[in-house]
Amino acid sequence: MTENVLFAMDARRASAALEPTIGLDLVYLDPPYGLGVEMNARSAKGEARGRRQTRSGPAAYADALPVPDLVAMLGEVAQGVVRRMNPGALFCLHMDHRAVHEAKIAMDDVFGRGAFAGEIIWAPGNGARGSGFSFTHQTILLYARTPAERRDVRWRTDHPALREPYAKTSTEMHFRHEDEQGRRYRERTVGGKTYRYYADVGRRLGSVWSDIPAMVANTPLMKEGTGYPTQKPERLLERIVLAGSDEGGTVADLMCGSGTTLVVAARLGRRFVGADASPLAISVTEARLRRAGVAFCYPDTT
DSSP: OOSOEEESSOHHHHHHHSOTTOOEEEEEEOOOOSOOEEEEOOOSTTOBOEEOOTTBOSEEEEEOOOHHHHHHHHHHHHHHHHTTEEEEEEEEEEEOTTTHHHHHHHHHHHHOGGGEEEEEEEOOOOOOOSSSOOOOOEEEEEEESSGGGGGGSOOOTTSGGGEEOOOHHHHHHHOOEEOTTOOEEEEEEETTEEEEEEGGGOEEOOSEEOSSOOTTSSSOOTTTOOSOTTOOOHHHHHHHHHHHOOTTOEEEETTOTTOHHHHHHHHTTOEEEEEOSOHHHHHHHHHHHHHTTOOOBOOOOO
């Protein structure tokens, strides 16, 4: 595969339309969540995006499937995708509380329960709403292609994108030595072997990511905004792409929405396969890719 491709069709058809020679190294899906409503975009000043209201802009997509039907659809998409995944590839399914538990069971059926590699809890910082219990996080389920590849799935835990600074107190208490370059470090001896750890490398991120705000959180990311509902911030996808794929690999997002995954993949030296059934999503994605100077093609599926 030498070209980036964009399919104007749903994920099930797109996975079936892929050329047999195309292998996927990272798959990210951000599907509808089971809201039961129409989602609208903001295309002009004064319009509202999200659930339909009187000030809403153009329709983006219908999030109308009941949860059982939504989960069944995701299972079909995963079955089509898994056959295209390369050894060591990672599959990511981004959900919220409405259907994530049912989706987990469905993905276990497709990949095998032993292929479950973990989950990321993304706390986008929007804050609690209403009375009673609030849901202020989303979940990204991670799977290897097969249970046998669970330990070999690509997830670069030592990549700087998966590191965070040590707390000031921890640095002062534990990193008391300095090397000839002035870098602070600590040493630990295990089994007779001494290991050195540098403070400026930072510690590995855990499974809860709270350092990446949503598009409309406390500090709106207006520069990135396309007006498309449920758009994810580029930093979130940058972290996933850097950790879950290598430069030159192929990243797939078959429910690409505003095209964040595709723009990020191209910027980071990956090829991409994108798809969406929404004409507005394809239009927004195409414009975004062209502004970024990213070459792509619409494959002939006739």
